[in-house]
Amino acid sequence: MEGWDTTTKSTLTQIPLLTTKAGPRDGVGWTQRLKEEYKALIAYTSMNKAKDNDWFRISAANPEGTRWTGKCWYVHNLLKYEFDLQFDIPVTYPATAPEIELPQLDGKTHKMYRGGKICLTVHFKPLWAKNCPRFGIAHALCLGLAPWLAAEIPILVDSGMIQHKDDVASSSDS
């Protein structure tokens, strides 16, 4: 597993793996897959809380479980920066990973595709492909979004592209 730090690697190994290879058009298979997605997300969220490293909220935005929305945040210089988080489950899931979007950061960094989709490292897609269908939403967040926030948020803050919400509030008050 080239390309990830040891913490990410050890966290990843603790997220339950999924077994059902089914996408949103697969009826009963998808319901089964959704259950596994929930279990992995529950395990991952609980683990983060236990380690005092809680960093996202995500829940299905429709009954079919094909669209997910939530929040993610990153602490830099003791300040918490929070962003909306969203993605669709692609029709070809789990052969292809969900494309994670942070719409508020669209246009603020080069490490993003159109529409606020985060640009993943060259290592993500090969690892996802190799592990189909074992990786799910929780794994995509752990391997894709967490390292992206860790790499990009400090740069965005230090370059002034994003401001802490308290700073924004106080400057608009004055």
Added chain:
Amino acid sequence: MEAELKELLNDLESLKRSPPDLLNSSIDKLKMRVEHLSNLAKSSPARRSKVKDMSAEVIDSNPYSRLMALQRMGIVHNYERIREFSVAIVGIGGVGSVAAEMLTRCGVGRLLLYDYDTVELANMNRLFFRPEQVGMTKTDAAVQTLSDINPDVVLESYTLNITTVQGFETFMSSLKNKKFRPEKEGSGVDLVLSCVDNYEARMAVNQACNELNQTWMESGVSEDAVSGHIQLLIPGETACFACVPPLVVASGIDERTLKREGVCAASLPTTMGVVAGLLVQNTLKYLLQFGQVSRYLGYNALKDYFPTMEMKPNPQCSNAACVDRQKEYIIARPAREAAAKAEMVAEALLFTGGPLHADNEWSISVVDDGEPDGLDFPSSVGLPEGVVHELPSADVFRPPPAPEAVCLADDLEDLRRQLDALNAPQG
């Protein structure tokens, strides 16, 4: 023209004040101005009207004379057939928009255009879109330009993302719609061109085409903008996009010196134009049945190297629709061979000794079903030099049976509530 008119007014003002001896020459100058202006007015936007039949007559006003010449020269048997064809183009970016323009100028019958994006200034290093179209959806901007170029082409614009469940459904039903040519067999389109820039969308096109048994062509330009490829995919007959991990033409420079720090992708109008040209050339050959249709054609811009190859379908393909199409292809084999033989005989009678036009089987052998189970598909074996897999195959994986039986019993609502509880703000 506005500036010219303003100048003309100024000149008229000065004419009033000019001494009588200079009057004549000033009037002559003004006359020239007015003539120039009326010429300008003549050349400004005149929409060409629709043409009912394609004519081979060589006159200035015939937009198809040079294309119909292909028929006179014996390159194409029946060029006019192009008006019967429907081509779907998925992704109206650097490759798709140029491909659409080429097909429009060729007089294709109908184009279906799919994209979810809008035109941006950042697209202006590529061909086709114009700065004044910034902010329009790419599909609408394309329809605007293409209908001006050739009003004979029926244009349909779909602003949607084919990888989402809803977008995919609309995509499928638009491909199935046969109202343009009800007597056509199969789906409502003759060819789908994938001009998207990401793996997810290519997999969605692959899924749709496998389900619809629809022949399609893939195209791609690498993120470093210096290589590309086109590929013909016939469900059941050739490898589908999921049969083997996606291929890329290596740029031939050390990957480690190519670190894309700080950017997602580069793009060049040249590479995209070359790939669009290769794609539409292959499309015309396929639709109008001339020359040899390439199965895979790569392009390495740094070395001007064009690898070609053919890929058989993978009997263990992870795409269920692909495996179904492969089975149908094997069942239809005797009939197909008999038909091919009959055609060979007929053609041999027609042109004894002359070259046959390549509407045949390309002597592809069908892989039998008896391959050992659970083996990875041979990875880089048999690939031409400089072509490599972009992604690995999925590891062989058999789900552990015992603990999962418990899972099945779990209730989805329960699990949802559990996650919601974890998501709730802590008091």
